[in-house]
Amino acid sequence: MQAxxxxxxxxxxxxxxxxxxxxxxxxxxxxxxxxxxxxxxxEAVKKSLLAAGCDKADIMPTGGHPVVYGEKITDPAKPTVxxxxxxxxxxxxxxxxxxxxxxxxxxxxxxxFARGSADDKGQFFMHVKALEILTGTNTLTTxxxxxxxxxxxxxxxxxxxxxxxxxxxxKADVILxxxxxxxxxxxxxxxTGVRGLSYIELEITGPDRDLHSGTYGGAVANPAxxxxxxxxxxxxxxxxxTIPGFYDDVAEAxxxxxxxxxxxxxxEKAYKADLGVQxxxxxxxxxxxxxxxxxxxxxxxGIWGGYTGEGAKTVLPSKAYAKISARLVPNQSSEKIxxxxxxxxxxxxxxxxxxxxxxxxxxxxxxTPIDSKGYKAAAKAIEATFGKAPIPVRGGGSIPxxxxxxxxxxxxxxxxxxxxxxxxxxxxxEKYNLENYYKGIExxxxxxxxxxxxx
Amino acid sequence: MQAxxxxxxxxxxxxxxxxxxxxxxxxxxxxxxxxxxxxxxxEAVKKSLLAAGCDKADIMPTGGHPVVYGEKITDPAKPTVxxxxxxxxxxxxxxxxxxxxxxxxxxxxxxxFARGSADDKGQFFMHVKALEILTGTNTLTTxxxxxxxxxxxxxxxxxxxxxxxxxxxxKADVILxxxxxxxxxxxxxxxTGVRGLSYIELEITGPDRDLHSGTYGGAVANPAxxxxxxxxxxxxxxxxxTIPGFYDDVAEAxxxxxxxxxxxxxxEKAYKADLGVQxxxxxxxxxxxxxxxxxxxxxxxGIWGGYTGEGAKTVLPSKAYAKISARLVPNQSSEKIxxxxxxxxxxxxxxxxxxxxxxxxxxxxxxTPIDSKGYKAAAKAIEATFGKAPIPVRGGGSIPxxxxxxxxxxxxxxxxxxxxxxxxxxxxxEKYNLENYYKGIExxxxxxxxxxxxx
Numbered sequence: 043m044q045a046x047x048x049x050x051x052x053x054x055x056x057x058x059x060x061x062x063x064x065x066x067x068x069x070x071x072x073x074x075x076x077x078x079x080x081x082x083x084x085e086a087v088k089k090s091l092l093a094a095g096c097d098k099a100d101i102m103p104t105g106g107h108p109v110v111y112g113e114k115i116t117d118p119a120k121p122t123v124x125x126x127x128x129x130x131x132x133x134x135x136x137x138x139x140x141x142x143x144x145x146x147x148x149x150x151x152x153x154x155f156a157r158g159s160a161d162d163k164g165q166f167f168m169h170v171k172a173l174e175i176l177t178g179t180n181t182l183t184t185x186x187x188x189x190x191x192x193x194x195x196x197x198x199x200x201x202x203x204x205x206x207x208x209x210x211x212x213k214a215d216v217i218l219x220x221x222x223x224x225x226x227x228x229x230x231x232x233x234t235g236v237r238g239l240s241y242i243e244l245e246i247t248g249p250d251r252d253l254h255s256g257t258y259g260g261a262v263a264n265p266a267x268x269x270x271x272x273x274x275x276x277x278x279x280x281x282x283x284t285i286p287g288f289y290d291d292v293a294e295a296x297x298x299x300x301x302x303x304x305x306x307x308x309x310e311k312a313y314k315a316d317l318g319v320q321x322x323x324x325x326x327x328x329x330x331x332x333x334x335x336x337x338x339x340x341x342x343x344g345i346w347g348g349y350t351g352e353g354a355k356t357v358l359p360s361k362a363y364a365k366i367s368a369r370l371v372p373n374q375s376s377e378k379i380x381x382x383x384x385x386x387x388x389x390x391x392x393x394x395x396x397x398x399x400x401x402x403x404x405x406x407x408x409x410t411p412i413d414s415k416g417y418k419a420a421a422k423a424i425e426a427t428f429g430k431a432p433i434p435v436r437g438g439g440s441i442p443x444x445x446x447x448x449x450x451x452x453x454x455x456x457x458x459x460x461x462x463x464x465x466x467x468x469x470x471x472e473k474y475n476l477e478n479y480y481k482g483i484e485x486x487x488x489x490x491x492x493x494x495x496x497x
Numbered sequence: 498m499q500a501x502x503x504x505x506x507x508x509x510x511x512x513x514x515x516x517x518x519x520x521x522x523x524x525x526x527x528x529x530x531x532x533x534x535x536x537x538x539x540e541a542v543k544k545s546l547l548a549a550g551c552d553k554a555d556i557m558p559t560g561g562h563p564v565v566y567g568e569k570i571t572d573p574a575k576p577t578v579x580x581x582x583x584x585x586x587x588x589x590x591x592x593x594x595x596x597x598x599x600x601x602x603x604x605x606x607x608x609x610f611a612r613g614s615a616d617d618k619g620q621f622f623m624h625v626k627a628l629e630i631l632t633g634t635n636t637l638t639t640x641x642x643x644x645x646x647x648x649x650x651x652x653x654x655x656x657x658x659x660x661x662x663x664x665x666x667x668k669a670d671v672i673l674x675x676x677x678x679x680x681x682x683x684x685x686x687x688x689t690g691v692r693g694l695s696y697i698e699l700e701i702t703g704p705d706r707d708l709h710s711g712t713y714g715g716a717v718a719n720p721a722x723x724x725x726x727x728x729x730x731x732x733x734x735x736x737x738x739t740i741p742g743f744y745d746d747v748a749e750a751x752x753x754x755x756x757x758x759x760x761x762x763x764x765e766k767a768y769k770a771d772l773g774v775q776x777x778x779x780x781x782x783x784x785x786x787x788x789x790x791x792x793x794x795x796x797x798x799g800i801w802g803g804y805t806g807e808g809a810k811t812v813l814p815s816k817a818y819a820k821i822s823a824r825l826v827p828n829q830s831s832e833k834i835x836x837x838x839x840x841x842x843x844x845x846x847x848x849x850x851x852x853x854x855x856x857x858x859x860x861x862x863x864x865t866p867i868d869s870k871g872y873k874a875a876a877k878a879i880e881a882t883f884g885k886a887p888i889p890v891r892g893g894g895s896i897p898x899x900x901x902x903x904x905x906x907x908x909x910x911x912x913x914x915x916x917x918x919x920x921x922x923x924x925x926x927e928k929y930n931l932e933n934y935y936k937g938i939e940x941x942x943x944x945x946x947x948x949x950x951x952x
Contacts, residue, residue, distance in 0.1 A: 072808055132810070139706070196808065223712070237711060241809045250773030251594070252924040256692060256894030257678070259824055260794030261785045263778035266819075267728060267797050274729030277722070318705030323718035323849040330716045339715030342722050343812050348799035349820060353527055353651065354696045354857035355587070356822060356895075357798050357923055364721075365804060367811060369714055394778040402809035439711030440811075468812055469707040 045179040046487050050171075050480065057171050057483065058154075058476070060090065064129075064163045065147045065156040071107055071130035071196050080107045080192055083129045087190050088112070094170045095177030096188070102208075104200035107192030111211065114173060115185045121497040122185040123490060124214035126447065126455075127166025127221065128194035131158035132468045139470035152476050159474035160465035165220040166190055168460065168479060172486035181487070183494040187214055191443075194221075197403035198443045205450040216416040216493065217447055220482060222437045222459030227477060229307050230424050232417070232432035233457035237338070238370030238407035239440040240380040244269065244387055245398040246362045252348070253358040263394035265362040266347045272390055273364060276340055280326035283340050285386045293373040295336040303331050306433045316464050335436030338379075339369045365402070369440065376404035376442075405442020408455065415496040416456040423488035424458075427481060458489065500634040501942050505626075505935065512626050512938065513609075513931070515545065519584075519618045520611040523600045526562055526585035526651050535562045535647055538584050542645050543567070549625045550632030551643070557663075559655035562647030566666065569628060570640045576952040577640040578945060579669035581902065581910075582621025582676065583649035586613035587923045594925035607931050614929035615920035620675040621645055623915065623934060627941035636942070638949035642669055646898075649676075652858035653898045660905040671871040671948065672902055675937060677892045677914030682932060684762050685879050687872070687887035688912035692793070693825030693862035694895040695834045699724065699842055700853040701817045707803070708813040718849035720817040721802045727845055728819065731795055735781035738795050740841045748828040750791040758786050761888045771919055790891030793834075794824045820857070824895065831859035831897075860897020863910065870951040871911040878943035879913075882936060894922075913944065 050057065069083035070076040084101045091099040091112035099112035107130060115122075134144035134157045142148040147156035154164065169188070176182040189212060191201055205212060225231040248265035249258070278284050295303070308330060314322065324333040333339070347362030349355035368379055384399040391397040410417055412434055424432040437457060444455050460482035466472045505512065524538035525531040539556045546554040546567030554567035562585060570577075589599035589612045597603040602611035609619065624643070631637040644667060646656055660667060680686040703720035704713070733739050750758070763785060769777060779788040788794070802817025804810035823834055839854040846852040865872055867889055879887040892912060899910050915937035921927045 133806075135806070239711075239811070241811070243809075248774065251921065251926075253772070254894060254922045254924070255794075255796045255798055255822060256694075256789075256824055256892075257918050257922065258772075258789065259796045259893065260788040260792060261777060261779050262772060262774060263776075264796050266800045267732070270725040270728035270797070270800070271732075273722060273725035277726075317708070317713075317717060319703065319717060319849060320851075321718075321847070321849040322716060323847070324716050333715040334711075334713065337715060339710075341710045341714045341719050341813055342725070342803065343710055343810060344803035344805045344814070345721045345725070345817065346801040346805040348797060350799045350801040350818070351588075351590070354698075354820060354822070355798060355923060356694070356696070358796055359799070362800065363805070365809060367710060367809070369711055392776070392778070394774060394776040396775075437711075438714065439709060463712050466706065467709045467712065468810060469709070471706070 043181070043487065045181065046175050046484065049175045049178055050483055061164055061167050061479065062147045062154065064167060065158055066145055068145045069130050069192070070133050071193050072133055080130065084108050084110050084192060087129050090170050091188055094174040104204045106200045109192065109204055110188070110190040112188040113186065114177065114182065116182050120183065120185055121494050122187060122214040123493060124187045124189060124212060124217045125169045126217055126219045127169065127190045128162050128192065129190050130192045130195050131161065132195050136470060141471055153473040154476060155471055155473045157472050159472055160461040161467045161472065162221045164474040164479055165460060165482065168220060168482035169486055171483045176487050176490065182490065184490045187212065201443050202446045205447060209450060212451055214451065214453060215497065216453055217455040218489065219441065219455060219457050220459050221441060222439060222457050223461035223463050223465065224459055225306055225433060225435065226462065227481065230428040230430065230432045231306060231435045232420055232424060233437040233459060234412055234434045235372065235407065235409035236437040236439055236441050236444065236457065238374060238376050238405050239367060239442060240370060240376050240383060240404045241367040241402040242380065242383050243400050243402055244364045244366065246391065247360060247396040248394070249360050252360050255356045255358040258358050262358060263392065264358050265395050266359055268391060268395050269347065269362040269364055272387060273342060275390060281323065282325055285382060287382045288338070288379065291373045291375065292338060292371055300332060302434060303335060303436065304329055306331060306435055331435065334438035336371055338371050338374060341367055343367055369438065370407045372407050372409050374407060376406050380404055405440050406445035408441065408444035410454055410456060414454050415493060416454055419489050419493035419496055420456050420458045422492045423485050426488045427485045498636070500636065501630050501939070504630045504633050505938055516619055516622050516934065517602045517609065519622060520602045520613055521600055524585050524647070525588050526648050527588055535585065539563050539565050539647060542584050545625050546643055549629035559659050561655045564647065564659055565643070565645040567643040568641065569632065569637065571637050575639055576949050577642060577669040578948060579642045579644060579667060579672045580621070580624045581672055581674045582624065582645045583617050583647065584645050585647045585650050586616065587650050591925060596926055608928040609931060610926055610928045612927050614927055615916040616922045616927065617649070617676045619929040619934055620915060620937065623675060623937040624941055626938045631942050631945060637945065639945045642667065656898050657901045660902060664905060667906055669906065669908060670952065671908055672910040673944065674896065674910060674912055675914050676896060677894060677912050678916035678918050678920065679914055680761055680888060680890065681917065682936065685883040685885065685887045686761060686890045687875055687879060688892040688914060689867055689889045690827065690862065690864035691892040691894055691896050691899065691912065693829060693831050693860050694822060694897060695825060695831050695838060695859045696822040696857040697835065697838050698855050698857060699819045699821065701846065702815060702851040703849065704815050707815050710811045710813040713813050717813060718847065719813050720850050721814055723846060723850050724802065724817040724819055727842060728797060730845060736778065737780055740837060742837045743793070743834065746828045746830065747793060747826055755787060757889060758790060758891065759784055761786060761890055786890065789893035791826055793826050793829060796822055798822055824893065825862045827862050827864050829862060831861050835859055860895050861900035863896065863899035865909055865911060869909050870948060871909055874944050874948035874951055875911050875913045877947045878940050881943045882940045
C-alpha cells in the first residue's frame with residue numbers, strides 16, 4: 043500500500059534512531075547488576091508503544107523482570123493479533139571480541155551492530171513501528187496486543203504464571219512473533235516450527251582435591267578424561283546420537299516434507315565461507331537444513347576443568363564440568379529427554395568418579411500448521427513485499443514459551459522472523475541488517491490486512 | 498650422633514621459625530607481579546646460607562629469576578656434595594580452597610600449611626640447617642655447595658645455561674636433592690628415579706566465532722565435542738595409551754624390579770580414603786606403584802571452551818582447549834614423545850576443525866643407580882635415623898633439570914625426599930609434616946658422613 047510506504051519513507055531516519063536508542067540500554071536479564079537497566083528498558087518500550095498508537099501500555103510485575111503490555115483495540119468484533127517479543131538480551135561477553143561496544147550501536151555496511159539488534163529488540167520494534175504506520179495512516183483493521191517480556195534469555199521462568207493469570211487480557215486470535223530468521227531477502231522463508239530444548243550441566247568429581255599429576259597420574263581417574271569419554275560416546279561414527287531412547291519419540295519428517303525443505307536454496311560454499319570452516323559436519327543421511335530443522339541434536343555448550351590459565355600446571359583436576367544441551371523435534375518431550383540425559387550420564391560414568399547431573403531449563407518443540415489463517419496471512423504478506431512466496435522451513439532454535447502460550451491461550455503461533463542466520467545471535471558482534479529491519483516494517487501491515495481479511 | 502641430636506633439640510624452635518619466615522615470602526616465579534618477592538626470597542636464602550656456615554653465598558643473575566649459590570669448602574681434597582633446591586613456588590590459586598592464607602603459614606596437627614612448605618622451601622632448608630649442625634658441631638667431613646634456583650616451577654628455562662657457564666664453580670662428586678617424597682615415616686623409601694615430562698597444549702577451532710547452538714547445532718563441528726573425542730581416543734578400555742609409537746622406547750622393568758617395587762607396603766583402602774575416591778583407575782596389568790613409577794601416563798591437566806559461567810548459554814563454541822601432559826619413563830625421549838603427541842593430535846582431528854598443538858615444556862626421565870656411592874650413603878643415612886633400610890621406589894613426578902645437571906656436570910643425582918604423597922603439592926593447602934622436617938634435618942648429616950666414608 044502506497045500510504046504505508048510513504049509514511050515509512052518520510053520517517054525512515056527516526057524509525058532507525060528510535061531502535062538505536064533501545065539498543066543503548068544494556069538490558070541483560072541474566073545479571074543482577076543490570077536490574078535498573080531492565081526497568082529503564084521496560085519504560086522505554088512502554089513509551090514507544092503509547093507513542094505508536096496504543097490506547098494503553100503498562101509495565102506489569104512478575105516474579106522477575108516485568109512484562110510490558112500494550113494494546114490498540116479498534117473494535118472488539120475485529121480479529122486480535124497478539125505480538126510477543128522480548129526486551130532483554132544475552133550477556134555481551136566475551137567483550138574483547140566485539141569490534142565496537144555492544145551497547146553503543148554502530149552502523150556499518152548497512153548493518154546495525156549491537157547486542158539485541160536482531161535478538162530481539164530490533165525485531166519486536168518493527169511491530170511497534172508497523173503499528174505507528176497503521177494508526178498514522180488510519181488503516182488498522184485488527185486489534186493489536188503487545189506482550190514484550192524481559193526474561194526470554196533466561197528461560198522465561200515467570201511468563202507461564204503471568205499468562206495464566208492474565209488470560210482475558212491476552213485473549214487473541216493469533217500470536218505473531220518476530221524472533222527468528224529467514225533464509226535471505228532473495229529467498230524469504232517462513233518457519234513452520236521451532237525445536238525444543240533440554241539443557242543440562244554435568245559435574246564430574248574424581249579425587250577430592252587437585253592432585254600432582256606426577257605423583258598420582260596414571261593411578262587415579264582424571265575427571266576431565268572421564269568427561270571427555272562420556273561426551274565422545276554420545277555420537278557414533280555417523281554423528282548419530284547413541285544415547286538409548288533419545289530418538290524414540292522423534293516424529294520422522296515425511297518424504298514430502300523433506301523434499302519441500304530441501305527446495306530451499308543452499309549454497310554450501312558460501313555457508314562454509316561465512317563460518318570459516320573447511321567442511322561441514324553432522325548426522326549422516328541428512329542435509330544441512332534437515333540437520334538444523336527436523337533432527338534433534340546434542341551439543342556441548344561449555345566445558346571446563348583443571349588449570350586453564352597461562353602456562354602449564356601439572357595438576358590432575360578434582361573436577362570437570364560440561365554444559366550440554368539437546369535440541370528437540372516434534373513429539374519429543376523436553377521433560378522425558380531431560381530424564382534420559384541425566385540418567386544416561388550418571389549411568390555411563392565409571393565408579394572411580396562421582397557424577398552430578400542437573401537441569402538448567404528446557405522447552406518443548408513447536409509446530410505451526412501451514413494451512414492456518416495466521417500462516418497464510420504471513421505468507422501472503424511476505425509475497426506482497428518480497429515479490430515471491432516464502433519457503434516453509436523449520437527453525438533450529440527454541441522458543442520455549444511457545445508451548446506455554448498455546449496451552450494457556452489456546453491459539454496458534456506464527457514465526458515471522460526477519461533476521462538472518464549470520465546475525466551473530468548470542469555471539470560477539472550481533473547485527474541486524476537495515477534492509478531487513480525496513481522490509482519487516484513494510485511487511486507487517488500486510489499481515490494485519492490479510493489476517494483480518496481471512497478471519 | 499648425639500652431638501647432632503643435641504644441637505637440633507636445642508635449636509628446634511628457631512629451625513622451625515626460620516623455615517616459616519621463608520614461607521611468608523610469596524615467591525611465585527610464574528607471575529611477574531612477584532618479581533620483588535623473588536628477589537626478597539633470594540636475599541633471605543643467601544642470608545640463611547651465610548648464617549649456617551657457608552664461606553660465601555651469592556645471588557647470581559640468570560636470564561630470569563636469579564640463582565642463589567653458596568659453599569662451605571672444608572678441604573678441596575674431600576668429596577663435594579652439591580645440594581640442589583628451589584626457592585620459587587607454584588601459584589597458590591585457587592585461593593578460595595585454602596583453609597588459611599597460602600603465605601601465612603599455620604601449624605595444625607603437627608603440619609605446616611603454606612605454599613612451598615614441602616615443595617621445596619621446607620625441604621631444601623633442611624640442608625641449610627643440617628649444614629649449621631655440622632659446622633656448629635665441627636663435624637663436617639665433606640665440602641657442601643648449594644644451588645638454589647628460582648625457576649623450577651616454570652620449567653627451569655635458564656638453568657642449563659647457568660650450569661654450563663659455571664661448571665667449575667659447581668664441580669662436585671654427587672648431587673643431592675630433597676624435592677620428592679617417601680612412602681611414610683614408618684616405611685621410608687628412596688627414589689631410584691623420576692619420570693620425564695612432555696607438556697603440550699591443544700587449541701581446536703571450529704567456526705570462526707561462537708554460534709547459536711539452535712541455528713547451527715547439528716550442522717557444524719563443535720570443537721568441544723571433537724576435542725572430547727580426541728582425548729577419549731587416547732586410552733583404550735584397559736586404560737592403555739593408544740597413541741602410535743608412544744610406548745616404543747619404554748624400558749620395561751624387569752620382573753625383579755617389579756617385585757622389589759611391589760614389596761613396598763600399600764594400603765589401598767587408606768589410599769582411596771585419603772583421596773576421597775571409591776575406586777582406583779589405571780592401566781590394566783599394573784599395580785598402583787607401577788602405574789605411578791615405571792609406566793608412562795597421559796593426563797588432561799586442563800580443559801576449557803564455550804560458555805563456562807553461571808547459568809546457561811546456548812552457544813556452539815568457536816574454540817576448545819586442553820593442556821595435556823605425558824609422564825615418561827627411562828629410554829623415552831621427551832623431544833620424541835612431544836613430536837609424537839603434537840603430530841598425533843593434528844592427525845586425528847577431522848577436517849571440519851583446525852588444530853594448533855604446541856609444546857609448553859618437557860624433561861627427560863632420570864634413573865639413579867642403586868649401587869652408586871651416593872645412593873648407598875643415602876640408604877645408610879636413612880637406616881641410621883629411621884631404624885630400617887629404605888625401600889627403593891620410582892618417583893612419579895619429574896625434575897627436568899636432572900638430565901641437564903648430569904649432562905653438564907657429569908655426576909649422579911640422589912633423590913632423598915622427605916615429603917609425603919599427600920602433601921598437596923601444587924594444590925590448595927600444601928603442607929609439610931613437622932616430623933618429616935625434623936627427621937630430614939637429622940638424617941642429612943649422616944649422608945655427608947657416609948658419603949665421605951665411602952669416597
